[in-house]
Amino acid sequence: MPPSTGTRPAGAPREPFGVRLAAARRRRGGLCIGIDPHPALLAAWDLPDSPAGLERFSLAALEVLGPEAAALKPQVALYERHGSKGLAVLEMLLARAAEADVLTIADAKRGDIGSTMTAYAEAWLGDGAPLAADAVTLNPYLGFESLRPALDLAAATGRGVFVLALTSNPEGASVQHAGGAESVALRIVRAAAAENRAAAEAGAPGSVGLVIGATVGSAVTSLGLDLGALNGPILAPGVGAQGAGARELEASFGAARPLVLPTSSRAVLAAGPDPARLREAARSARRELDPLPAVD
Numbered sequence: 112m113p114p115s116t117g118t119r120p121a122g123a124p125r126e127p128f129g130v131r132l133a134a135a136r137r138r139r140g141g142l143c144i145g146i147d148p149h150p151a152l153l154a155a156w157d158l159p160d161s162p163a164g165l166e167r168f169s170l171a172a173l174e175v176l177g178p179e180a181a182a183l184k185p186q187v188a189l190y191e192r193h194g195s196k197g198l199a200v201l202e203m204l205l206a207r208a209a210e211a212d213v214l215t216i217a218d219a220k221r222g223d224i225g226s227t228m229t230a231y232a233e234a235w236l237g238d239g240a241p242l243a244a245d246a247v248t249l250n251p252y253l254g255f256e257s258l259r260p261a262l263d264l265a266a267a268t269g270r271g272v273f274v275l276a277l278t279s280n281p282e283g284a285s286v287q288h289a290g291g292a293e294s295v296a297l298r299i300v301r302a303a304a305a306e307n308r309a310a311a312e313a314g315a316p317g318s319v320g321l322v323i324g325a326t327v328g329s330a331v332t333s334l335g336l337d338l339g340a341l342n343g344p345i346l347a348p349g350v351g352a353q354g355a356g357a358r359e360l361e362a363s364f365g366a367a368r369p370l371v372l373p374t375s376s377r378a379v380l381a382a383g384p385d386p387a388r389l390r391e392a393a394r395s396a397r398r399e400l401d402p403l404p405a406v407d
């Protein structure tokens with residue numbers, strides 16, 4: 112039986128995130144779509160900048176974009192700015208997505224000292240947690256090992272993580288390129304690959320992904336990042352609204368391109384609220400950015 116992307120009989124163990132993501136890519140193509148309900152987008156969709164507007168935006172985006180994407184990536188900050196009511200909308204979105212067999216990556220960029228990291232891990236990756244998603248983005252700049260509680264809990268619950276390596280913003284290089292031949296980014300990539308080694312030995316895709324922006328130019332090559340050894344997904348923001356496209360993906364990632372999951376938010380969402388136009392924007396982004404079209 113082919114692996115499912117999400118729903119499973121009650122009590123059955125969840126398949127590892129890397130396996131579920133690979134199955135979702137085969138079914139729905141290799142694009143991640145970000146759900147970033149910026150105030151300007153809410154206004155363009157004729158919705159109020161309020162929890163009620165957020166709810167209508169999120170449900171409409173899930174319904175139209177869920178079937179078009181390997182995963183949806185809600186941007187947590189844009190829910191947080193509405194306080195507890197915004198987070199309640201995010202909880203509802205994550206639950207509805209799971210019911211609809213749509214994978215979610217909570218873009219929370221969490222990172223903290225180990226004991227606090229345990230609480231973040233439980234919040235985003237724990238079975239039964241109100242905000243549990245299929246994967247969460249993590250910030251390793253308190254040291255990769257500080258993420259251990261999240262790495263371990265993700266492995267235990269069949270969930271995934273995406274660790275920031277080279278971010279799409281121009282300021283990122285001042286930290287991530289530092290360190291000479293053993294750059295900070297290079298060490299993050301090596302550490303993530305080590306987490307995926309057991310899966311690689313079993314011939315399965317790993318569940319520890321990286322974030323590398325599509326805007327990073329030649330940095331993957333110039334920093335000597337060995338993405339071939341990662342055996343995990345590479346989330347690539349920076350396409351669409353931040354200016355990168357298919358050419359930049361090809362130039363930045365080369366042979367590692369099949370691991371790359373480009374992620375676009377505003378460029379797709381700006382086509383709403385009309386469902387047909389929104390769907391077409393997602394399909395057109397997929398045609399441009401996904402070298403491996405869906406097969407079933």
Ligand SMILES: O=C(O)c1cc(=O)[nH]c(=O)n1[C@@H]1O[C@H](COP(=O)(O)O)[C@@H](O)[C@H]1O
Nearest residue numbers: 186248278279322324348352353375376377
């Ligand atoms: O982790 C991310 O997704 C992320 C990392 C990064 O390096 N750059 C980046 O833009 N992002 C996120 O990806 C989304 C990009 O949105 P758009 O520029 O509208 O496509 C935002 O939610 C960002 O916070």
